[in-house]
Amino acid sequence: QVQLQESGPGLVKPSQTLSLTCTVSGGSISSGSYSWSWIRQPAGKGLEWIGRIYTSGSSNYNPSLKSRVTISVDTSQNHFSLRLYSVTAADTAMYYCARSRELEPPEYWGRGTLVTVSS
């Protein structure tokens, strides 16, 4: 069964770049027609889709974050990554990575990792 695990710094300073990696185990990230997403949830608020990538390299982003986000994939390492630029306190949230079938919500999720933006 596919498992996903987020990793990265838990604390980021304002104006800096948030960088997270999602490592996929239990299968190759390249197998099947799936998209690989990042989703976040600020404390006490709802889930927000950040964006997704295919192993072809094609990606799509939430328009609300598009100007500050890059999602990349490394098939040789079986992982994909998120970079969120110029962060503020409003970017403090639990960040999840997930796998989806084409044009559907996620089937598999990671446990999430808490990222706090603070000086």
Next chain:
Amino acid sequence: SVLTQPPSASGTPGQRVTISCSGSSSNIGNNFVYWYQQLPGTAPKLLIYRSNQRPSGVPDRFSGSKSGTSASLAISGLRSEHEADYFCAAWDDILSGPVFGGGTKLTVL
């Protein structure tokens, strides 16, 4: 949240409870609904996909339905182990990505 769920629900052991999820024509009205269970500190677990399908290993006490721009998750034979957060999701044609409900905290009395 884009999809609307009641913040809480409750029931006694053995009861049947339902959790609603309301959206619009760009999401639930035109696409499948997914339901998840989340326990504290764990990854969301898929309970229902494509509105009414159960993944392998999910017991048939969990069922999903959809009508128009609303959907429901039903849990029958309620047990204490069902105490968790439940949330819905659907693809949104305008966003071109998934949207989510705010989650419902289920308490077993």
